[in-house]
Amino acid sequence: MRHAEKEQKSTIRVKDFLHEILSAASSRPSRTLMTIAGTILGIATFIGIIGFTQSAAGQISEKFNTLEATQLHLTDNLPKTSQKAALSFPTDSLKRITALNGVKSASLYWKVDSDVHPLSISTKPTFGSQNSTGFAVYAADNGLFDFARNSMKIGIPFNSFHVQHQSHVAVLGEKTAQHLGINDLTLPHTIYLNSEPFSVLGILHSVTELPEIDTSVVIPDTTSLKLYGKPTATSPAQMMLRTDMGAARLIANQAPYALRPDAPQNFLVDAPQDWSKATRGVQSSLSGLLVGLAVLALLIGCVGIANSTLTSIFERIPEIGLRRALGARPRHILAQILGETALLGGIGGLIGMSLGLAAILGVCFVQSWTPVIDPMLLLLGPLLGILTGTIAGIYPAVKASRISPITALQHL
Amino acid sequence: MEAALETTKDISRPRLVELRDIGKQYGGTVPTTALAGVNLNISYGEFVAIVGESGSGKSTLLNIIGMLDTPTSGSYAFDGHPTETMTPSEIAYHRAADIGFIFQAFHLIPSRSALDNVAMAGMYNGIPLRTRQKHAEEALEKLGLAKKAAAFPQDLSGGEKQRVAIARAICNNPKLILCDEPTGNLDSQRSLSIMHIFDELHTEGMTLIMVTHNEKQTVFADRVVRTRDGILSEVEDSQV
Ligand SMILES: Nc1ncnc2c1ncn2[C@@H]1O[C@H](COP(=O)(O)OP(=O)(O)O)[C@@H](O)[C@H]1O
Ligand SMILES: [Mg+2]
Numbered sequence: 001m002r003h004a005e006k007e008q009k010s011t012i013r014v015k016d017f018l019h020e021i022l023s024a025a026s027s028r029p030s031r032t033l034m035t036i037a038g039t040i041l042g043i044a045t046f047i048g049i050i051g052f053t054q055s056a057a058g059q060i061s062e063k064f065n066t067l068e069a070t071q072l073h074l075t076d077n078l079p080k081t082s083q084k085a086a087l088s089f090p091t092d093s094l095k096r097i098t099a100l101n102g103v104k105s106a107s108l109y110w111k112v113d114s115d116v117h118p119l120s121i122s123t124k125p126t127f128g129s130q131n132s133t134g135f136a137v138y139a140a141d142n143g144l145f146d147f148a149r150n151s152m153k154i155g156i157p158f159n160s161f162h163v164q165h166q167s168h169v170a171v172l173g174e175k176t177a178q179h180l181g182i183n184d185l186t187l188p189h190t191i192y193l194n195s196e197p198f199s200v201l202g203i204l205h206s207v208t209e210l211p212e213i214d215t216s217v218v219i220p221d222t223t224s225l226k227l228y229g230k231p232t233a234t235s236p237a238q239m240m241l242r243t244d245m246g247a248a249r250l251i252a253n254q255a256p257y258a259l260r261p262d263a264p265q266n267f268l269v270d271a272p273q274d275w276s277k278a279t280r281g282v283q284s285s286l287s288g289l290l291v292g293l294a295v296l297a298l299l300i301g302c303v304g305i306a307n308s309t310l311t312s313i314f315e316r317i318p319e320i321g322l323r324r325a326l327g328a329r330p331r332h333i334l335a336q337i338l339g340e341t342a343l344l345g346g347i348g349g350l351i352g353m354s355l356g357l358a359a360i361l362g363v364c365f366v367q368s369w370t371p372v373i374d375p376m377l378l379l380l381g382p383l384l385g386i387l388t389g390t391i392a393g394i395y396p397a398v399k400a401s402r403i404s405p406i407t408a409l410q411h412l
Numbered sequence: 413m414e415a416a417l418e419t420t421k422d423i424s425r426p427r428l429v430e431l432r433d434i435g436k437q438y439g440g441t442v443p444t445t446a447l448a449g450v451n452l453n454i455s456y457g458e459f460v461a462i463v464g465e466s467g468s469g470k471s472t473l474l475n476i477i478g479m480l481d482t483p484t485s486g487s488y489a490f491d492g493h494p495t496e497t498m499t500p501s502e503i504a505y506h507r508a509a510d511i512g513f514i515f516q517a518f519h520l521i522p523s524r525s526a527l528d529n530v531a532m533a534g535m536y537n538g539i540p541l542r543t544r545q546k547h548a549e550e551a552l553e554k555l556g557l558a559k560k561a562a563a564f565p566q567d568l569s570g571g572e573k574q575r576v577a578i579a580r581a582i583c584n585n586p587k588l589i590l591c592d593e594p595t596g597n598l599d600s601q602r603s604l605s606i607m608h609i610f611d612e613l614h615t616e617g618m619t620l621i622m623v624t625h626n627e628k629q630t631v632f633a634d635r636v637v638r639t640r641d642g643i644l645s646e647v648e649d650s651q652v
Binding site for chain 2: 008009010011012013015016019020023024027028318319321322323324325326327328329332405406409410
């Protein structure tokens, strides 16, 4: 009874459907390979280029990362309109900052405003107030020499003693020393800022973080405060910090409070960028190109599969008729062809992806880069292949499903 | 003369095929009448041969009986069910479950083994692959092709190919087997051995309808009908 009530519908089991598709793809492997050659090539190129871009961006961000994550900058936030000189940094700034966990070294410095205090740098006292063009005077604490390690070319830097006692000492930038004709410190040298004498303690190499030092005279910040007063809004006081790896962003948040718990807003923090922003720029400029390449890859693959499937459908007309005689409905023929092309595309995607990955690894090995490969890429290849195959299969599948079984069976 | 072919040799047996006033017209630039006013009853267990000249409508009639084609007029009941009220899915189901087709050109899939070809029967009425494979092995065994199960069509002789096709037609245990000039591509020796297979199936109780233009083969049939210009007539003096 139960058996007689069974619905009389044409149907195929999912497992059997998959078996049919697999049989079709595996029955003629060389033909299968020919059919998907375009898809393999297209997807290999696509995956190769994405992987290459990601790896290249990875190299850039790696550099940004190490630099930016260990350095930051604080600037005294003086209103630009204000003519009044001011200093928000407390006198014990260096101590407060270096007390923070993760700070390696720090230095407070500013450029003495040459508009307010025109200074002539010379080996003899001068009494006019004529600026030495091209040269500047910098005020800094002794932290500078910790910060710019191994920066002394000859001589010694000034230290906390000099800073505490507002000593008249100076360290010269390399170009300044050349300009003043000082290249040997075996004999003591004295320079004059206008009429004020300073003993030269040493000569600096160039400092990467502060290239202007090359053409400057550096004097203790306390000495500068006494002689020339507080920095102005045009050249406000700044502090540069070096932190432990990756601590910069955290310190950036803490530093203003450590310096001035009462007025943390007095400092502009130049926080390290989120490194992904830097790479995002690189990637977005390439994404347009990538979309174009993806479409091209799809097209190449599509045409290959569609063309070869159309040919094979013509050869398989009797098979289509037979399937109809065996109870297949047009939708079963449609699904069969679409399934076959989707599978072909998927196989092409898998092979193409493997080739693309191999190419990336090869390039990275040659360039000694770290390969950066998004795990999503491992899914993207086959998925793109399946998509290509499915699109390629639509026209042949519809055509095949419309073949009349009677005509198909007359076809010899 | 009106075609009245409702007599059967054994009226006690239930009817499997019941054609009433079947007509088939083909459109196109020159409209063709392939069949006109065909009445035909076939009971379970009968072996009916259809003879007639080329183009007389034999294949069209067989395709309508096999539900591959639909008549333009008249009514057709299969196993007591009017086909006009069936959904396309039900019609396809009957093709899959109840009818076995045998063609002149064999229609084996060249890229699949003999066993795989036979096991395709029943796929579209949801019979699991394992079961189909088991049935296919049994059918090949029955037709003396057990050793050729793994062979591909290209490695089989014409007679072997047709036996594989017969195995495919019978392995799902259908109610009806339809053969359209099954020996048209075979020499007389091999044709005869195929006829012996049909005879054996007939003896076992299978219902068969065979189109042939070899009048000698009609000796195996219970009844012979003839088509001429789309009109069907019973051949009364068929020798048994
Ligand atoms: N698809 C079709 N379109 C138009 N005419 C057809 C079609 N199929 C068959 N015919 C015509 O119908 C008639 C019967 O054909 P058919 O049944 O194949 O004959 P037979 O099998 O007896 O040789 C022939 O005149 C044939 O030309
Ligand atoms: Mg014919």
